[in-house]
């Protein structure tokens with residue numbers, strides 16, 4: 462597989478592998494750890510080097526699974542990307558925790574579960590508005606200084622927050638949803654990354670499976686979290702089929718490339734610093750997805766894809782965020798934090814904040 466440089470000194474295979482659906486994903490119905498281990502190992506054979514997980518996936522079991530799957534390989538041949546800063550309570554609800562003490566113990570626990578002594582890319586899963594960001598990011602930078610973490614990343618921060626963090630300690634890669642049906646970050650974060658030499662991990666590049674053209678609403682089992690995503694509503698799915706048809710039409714001009722392959726190639730075409738991290742629990746689909754790294758879309762293909770009808774049920778990525786506290790002027794680790802409980806909002810029907818709760 463071709464390589465890409467996320468940031469200077471951080472080369473990875475052009476495609477990464479998102480591991481969340483192996484143990485956390487959209488529902489627990491189809492969990493198969495043995496096959497998932499084989500998926501990870503096949504990915505290594507095919508040239509994938511970056512594997513994305515999080516402590517909250519499972520919770521915890523996804524890191525254990527990834528650690529087990531990667532055990533046979535030389536540590537320097539693979540890059541482990543995990544995340545911190547979200548916690549799940551005994552009632553299954555998610556909340557943010559960006560306190561330095563929590564991040565330090567979360568890192569130790571992730572290292573143990575992954576069976577390694579260094580995390581290659583440690584990502585803040587969500588900014589905690591109850592903690593000055595300078596404190597949160599400062600605590601993470603101390604983990605780099607101690608050698609527990611090689612590089613830092615963040616998911617779902619605003620551009621102002623990115624600028625603040627980058628000034629304290631360089632961001633190696635950010636992580637946001639980016640796909641043909643969720644192109645919003647092309648307008649703000651993607652150009653910021655380009656200007657600042659920061660990599661961009663494109664999560665859910667297959668629209669959580671919708672863009673593959675293999676899903677119907679009836680095929681989603683009861684309890685599948687996508688049933689609460691407004692883009693998967695019955696009427697929305699029917700209208701959004703036009704997007705899959707557009708992917709299929711472009712694929713037809715490339716030796717019948719599948720909609721998934723065209724969707725991944727679109728994400729790759731957004732810049733040399735973009736690394737899509739599609740998720741799958743099946744070797745067959747992994748192989749299909751990996752071969753998209755060789756699919757070169759033309760300018761005309763990209764124009765056609767960028768002019769597809771807008772997504773019905775499109776969500777705001779930070780609609781639920783309370784006013785962030787940038788924490789300018791605080792010396793991290795020295796100012797006591799008055800923590801306020803900050804629950805990640807629950808989805809309610811067409812609530813545009815759906816993915817802040819489940820799309821982790």
Ligand SMILES: NC(=O)c1ccc[n+]([C@@H]2O[C@H](COP(=O)([O-])OP(=O)(O)OC[C@H]3O[C@@H](n4cnc5c(N)ncnc54)[C@H](OP(=O)(O)O)[C@@H]3O)[C@@H](O)[C@H]2O)c1
Nearest residue numbers: 479480481664665666667668669670673739740741742821
């Ligand atoms: N930072 C964040 O907040 C955040 C949020 C969401 C996701 N992520 C990361 O991004 C990764 C990927 O996102 P995602 O899994 O949500 O969405 P995705 O990659 O867009 O789609 C995954 C879905 O597509 C299916 N699929 C994969 N390849 C396929 C193919 N060739 N043909 C048909 N179906 C195919 C998978 O099915 P099977 O599972 O049945 O194989 C799964 O249901 C996650 O694993 C996670 O690491 C991060």
